[in-house]
Amino acid sequence: MGGTFLATNPYKGTRDFYPEDMRLRNWFFSKMRDVVEQYGYEEYGGPILESFDLYAAKSGQELVNEQIYHFEDKGNRRLAIRPEMTPTVARMVASRINELAFPLRWYSIANLMRYERPQKGRLREHWQLNVDVFGEEGIHADFEILSLIVDLMQAFGADGGMYNLRISNRRFFNDVMREVLKAAPEQIHVISKAVDKRSKISEEEYRNWLADSGISPEQVAQLDKVFASSFEELCACLPADSRGVAELQGLFSLLEETGFNSFCEFDFSVLRGFDYYTGTVFEVFDTSPENRRSLFGGGRYDDLIGLFSKQAVSGIGFGFGDVTFQDFLQIHNLIPADLAATGEVMIATFEDTPYREYARLSSELRSAGIANNIYLDVSAKMKKQLTYAERKGFPVVVFLGRQEIEDGAVVIKHMARREQETVSRGEYLEKLRGWLKS
């Protein structure tokens, strides 16, 4: 025997996109593209392989390095498959820093890979929409990104009840820690980690974590008070010149004035990882009980291109992955049922008719802008041809046989209505168009 066959399953944590899967992905990414381009964002792209140093240099996180696919090429260059898009954009921006007109509004839709254990909402390869504003420090950019997110969600019919957009600010957080808790810089780091975990771990674990990290009982008490306080009360505790306060107040008054505030809320516990973010941070949560998780998030970082240039470029943006988003769409029933196949017309064939007639008809339809297939096996029974047409979801089948050629006509058949009629070659296109519209 020929031995064993190769496995047909895709590599762990990656997915095959069969035509129906591709339709879904194309559907939502093109919708996203529409929204983002209406905001005047420009698309960019980059290579899937980058120098390993591009990632290794960045903040030197061991864990990130463990999640990077890397290897050596034939010229002994150390390469990595991109695990995120930001270093690539940073490189691109830095490379043309003097030529680009800031602020930039850029977006990309790219596939990324990370070596990790697949689980719900997270695979080894995923596709992600990245949207950023570069070179603008003011909160107008922050506001724009947040309103863009709301519009993005709305484009899919997601209303405020389906998701939460929670917003905070790293500067504000740091100010509160310093002024209210009198926390030292190292303590702030520890506290932010504990706060980040707060919703996931038990009350006891949370308190132990803080105590074990050298946070005094007084500080813990203050922290409890902070969480019980409103945004306004917290602001009152901070100096009048607090930048964090000014940014959050400015941002929220803009959101209120434009009506976007009904989708947004202040949430002191939103922190989004570390170091990276310096100002506004935000996170979008799914509100459905089955999927109470973060869909995506982002924030402001002060220096995007420090690795490449002396000049600092501030930016704000987010990355929105397809895996979590698909879960979201499914749970909230936001995927349209009629993401149909692309073919509009199938041309049925007969053995006793010259094939060139079908080639001509097909070309005639294409010129008219009607996508079509010729049934290739002319000896196949009509039952088989029609079954095929039905399974493929062709709304219309056209018959062209000896009789029709003699009469200068075609038979067009409306599959869903199970009706058909004979129409002259001069008029069938118009009739067909009418059918395809409805």
Place this chain on the structure above:
RNA sequence: GUGACCGUAGUUCAAUCGGUAGAGCACCAGAUUGUGGAUCUGGAUGUUGCGGGUUCAAGUCCCGUCGGUCACCCCA
């Protein structure tokens, strides 16, 4: 990296205490030689993920491995 559960036909699943693997759907052919969703008739299909062990006998028990799912870890 740690832990839990799962892996049987294309698919969804069944198989009693360990006793020689079966059903629905789907598929193919025909009833219908130029007309599809129903019905009827017939048909094909498995190294039970893989490798080893225990046993007279393993889909079933044990070990390993690969794959899937989920949680932890981590998070763009």
